[in-house]
Amino acid sequence: MSRIGSWLVLSFRLHRWEALASVLGTALLAAAMAWFTWQLRTLAAAEPACLDPTTYVVACEQSPQAFYELASFAEGLSSVAWVAPFGMGLVLGVPLVSREIEQRTAGMAWALSRSRTSWLVRRVAFAALVLVSLLFVLAITSEMQAAAQMPTRHLDQDFAWYGRRGGLLVVRGLAALGVGVLAGALVGRVLPALLLAAFASVLIFTVISLGMDRWIEADAVVMATGDPEGGRYLGELVDYGELGRRGLSIEVIDEEDRLFARPEDVGHPERMIGWGRSLIVPGRLYPQIVLRESAVVGGAAVLLALAATFVVTRRRPG
Amino acid sequence: MSLRAWRLAFRMQRLELLIFVAAAVLVTVASLLIAWGASEARASFDACYQASGTDAGCASSPSLNDFSMWGGFAKLGAFLTPFALGLFLGVPVVAREMEERTAGIAWTLSRSRSRWLIQRVLPLAVVVIVLAAAVGIGSEFVTRTNPFAELDANPGFADHTARGWMLPVRALAVLLVAVAVGAMVPRQLPALLLAGAVTLALFVGLSIGMDAWMTAEARPMPIDESRFGLVAGGPRIFDIAYRDDATGEVITMNDFYNRYGDIAFPDGEQGPEGFTQVAIGIPGEEYATWVTRESAILGALALASGALALVVVRRRRPS
Numbered sequence: 001m002s003r004i005g006s007w008l009v010l011s012f013r014l015h016r017w018e019a020l021a022s023v024l025g026t027a028l029l030a031a032a033m034a035w036f037t038w039q040l041r042t043l044a045a046a047e048p049a050c051l052d053p054t055t056y057v058v059a060c061e062q063s064p065q066a067f068y069e070l071a072s073f074a075e076g077l078s079s080v081a082w083v084a085p086f087g088m089g090l091v092l093g094v095p096l097v098s099r100e101i102e103q104r105t106a107g108m109a110w111a112l113s114r115s116r117t118s119w120l121v122r123r124v125a126f127a128a129l130v131l132v133s134l135l136f137v138l139a140i141t142s143e144m145q146a147a148a149q150m151p152t153r154h155l156d157q158d159f160a161w162y163g164r165r166g167g168l169l170v171v172r173g174l175a176a177l178g179v180g181v182l183a184g185a186l187v188g189r190v191l192p193a194l195l196l197a198a199f200a201s202v203l204i205f206t207v208i209s210l211g212m213d214r215w216i217e218a219d220a221v222v223m224a225t226g227d228p229e230g231g232r233y234l235g236e237l238v239d240y241g242e243l244g245r246r247g248l249s250i251e252v253i254d255e256e257d258r259l260f261a262r263p264e265d266v267g268h269p270e271r272m273i274g275w276g277r278s279l280i281v282p283g284r285l286y287p288q289i290v291l292r293e294s295a296v297v298g299g300a301a302v303l304l305a306l307a308a309t310f311v312v313t314r315r316r317p318g
Numbered sequence: 319m320s321l322r323a324w325r326l327a328f329r330m331q332r333l334e335l336l337i338f339v340a341a342a343v344l345v346t347v348a349s350l351l352i353a354w355g356a357s358e359a360r361a362s363f364d365a366c367y368q369a370s371g372t373d374a375g376c377a378s379s380p381s382l383n384d385f386s387m388w389g390g391f392a393k394l395g396a397f398l399t400p401f402a403l404g405l406f407l408g409v410p411v412v413a414r415e416m417e418e419r420t421a422g423i424a425w426t427l428s429r430s431r432s433r434w435l436i437q438r439v440l441p442l443a444v445v446v447i448v449l450a451a452a453v454g455i456g457s458e459f460v461t462r463t464n465p466f467a468e469l470d471a472n473p474g475f476a477d478h479t480a481r482g483w484m485l486p487v488r489a490l491a492v493l494l495v496a497v498a499v500g501a502m503v504p505r506q507l508p509a510l511l512l513a514g515a516v517t518l519a520l521f522v523g524l525s526i527g528m529d530a531w532m533t534a535e536a537r538p539m540p541i542d543e544s545r546f547g548l549v550a551g552g553p554r555i556f557d558i559a560y561r562d563d564a565t566g567e568v569i570t571m572n573d574f575y576n577r578y579g580d581i582a583f584p585d586g587e588q589g590p591e592g593f594t595q596v597a598i599g600i601p602g603e604e605y606a607t608w609v610t611r612e613s614a615i616l617g618a619l620a621l622a623s624g625a626l627a628l629v630v631v632r633r634r635r636p637s
Contacts, residue, residue, distance in 0.1 A: 017505060017507065017508035017511075018507060018508070021508065021511050091507065091511065094507070095507050099507075102417075102418065103417065103418060187333065189333055190506050190507055191334060191406055191409070191410055191414075191506055191507075191510065192333035192334050192337060194406075194507070194510070195334065195337050195338075195402075195406055196337065199337075199341075263372070
């Protein structure tokens with residue numbers, strides 16, 4: 001057997017439960033998404049005119065209802081696709097080092113290897129290979145399902161289902177793998193490391209998400225409140241909290257988003273002091289923002305991998 | 319059970335226990351602070367509103383919206399607590415001993431395998447109940463001080479899966495399910511994944527079953543459009559219907575549309591003439607009855623899982 005073949009077989013034997021669980025989960029999710037995609041496309045093809053939100057067709061009473069009921073189930077699956085990279089990354093990453101330490105086989109494994117770093121690289125490479133392959137499948141099926149659910153929108157320039165479809169799934173999974181490997185190397189026991197890695201992932205990805213929101217604010221434009229048409233909504237320029245801080249109430253905004261200083265001024269256009277407006281990142285910037293976030297999350301994954309390597313080379317094997 | 323057995327049980331899982339105690343203290347303290355802050359902010363807002371007759375200039379800092387959002391996070395943490403506690407503490411009880419090949423020694427040193435299992439699980443059950451109860455009490459305060467509801471006297475079914483004594487009951491059931499799965503699958507991580515899947519399936523099934531049971535016993539309640547919601551007192555509402563004022567017949571919205579069509583709704587009217595809108599559900603006052611029923615089912619599940627774990631541990635090979 002070739003070196004690559006023996007590496008694959010050994011790695012799979014060491015992590016077959018986690019790998020099989022990930023494959024099974026991905027297969028179920030991808031199959032379900034493929035089924036919904038097929039059903040949604042069939043419904044949309046039957047009466048294409050009925051699904052255009054900009055037009056009203058009298059004959060379209062039942063068809064859109066069936067379509068949107070199915071689409072709401074499909075949306076639940078997309079939420080699972082959002083969680084999948086984190087779950088799979090942690091399940092594959094945490095036991096890589098921690099199980100060897102917990103079962104007291106790390107000392108022998110590290111002694112038999114050329115160096116601890118090369119041992120870790122071989123282990124992580126297998127987990128990353130499995131993870132990337134599976135998440136690639138989910139990235140494609142979730143993208144197809146989103147396209148079937150929103151047939152009238154151009155999803156390559158649309159923030160709809162952001163983080164639940166496409167390449168971001170793969171990059172996030174790699175970062176979660178890094179968190180898992182590092183937590184496992186630090187703690188040295190599988191379940192406590194998994195707990196710690198889960199908390200750390202929530203923290204890290206919340207910080208990244210908030211940071212990205214601040215970063216893309218520079219690209220946001222002011223638009224009328226309402227459907228941002230593929231754009232990403234970042235908030236109202238005059239929100240309820242701001243009104244409160246200024247001693248105003250919601251009653252100072254009328255139905256046409258006109259803003260007045262006092263409730264009694266509403267209905268007198270000459271007394272308006274501004275407009276209720278939203279801050280939106282235009283949909284055309286979607287590929288650019290995804291690339292930016294991928295770079296940030298990918299960078300975090302590299303840093304986590306380096307930190308895990310540092311811990312493995314320094315720590316005692318038991 | 320000797321003090322030594324308790325100490326041993328805690329030492330075996332000290333890392334998980336430390337993390338959970340810290341997390342439970344954090345969630346409970348955060349919940350109490352959120353509840354206190356929300357209560358103060360709401361009282362100040364209400365006093366201002368009553369004095370001026372409008373909400374203009376009555377906003378607090380942090381705002382009621384902020385307290386509502388933070389309360390949502392606290393309730394999410396409380397909802398997840400029983401599952402995290404039960405799975406992470408229950409699975410390794412047997413699975414770790416077998417994975418590390420220490421089960422044989424441990425079982426030989428004990429008077430019987432059953433006694434060994436009970437000595438290991440009992441202290442964990444106590445910890446799980448205490449931690450889940452603490453989080454449940456904190457979350458109860460968060461629900462009762464919801465700034466956008468009147469739930470301080472009787473929250474009824476509001477947030478019923480994330481507060482109160484349902485939490486320790488759920489945690490105990492999940493713990494014993496996880497112990498049973500851990501006894502059958504001798505590796506921790508696969509056992510955790512399987513126990514998670516089994517728990518998910520059981521709780522989804524229980525939720526669907528309880529909803530069907532409640533729907534069967536649901537009855538019409540008059541709608542009292544108060545400041546918050548359709549009906550006061552935290553009822554569990556399953557449907558909205560119309561009651562024929564003349565005959566008293568209750569017709570669901572769907573049936574009503576099918577029977578009379580849109581023509582029955584004149585423009586600008588809340589409902590059709592001669593009919594009164596009602597909510598179909600269970601009143602909030604019956605919350606304790608339904609929680610007792612659900613707890614009984616979970617208790618039976620816990621007993622069955624515990625018995626299964628005992629049988630598996632007594633029969634299986636120690637590796």
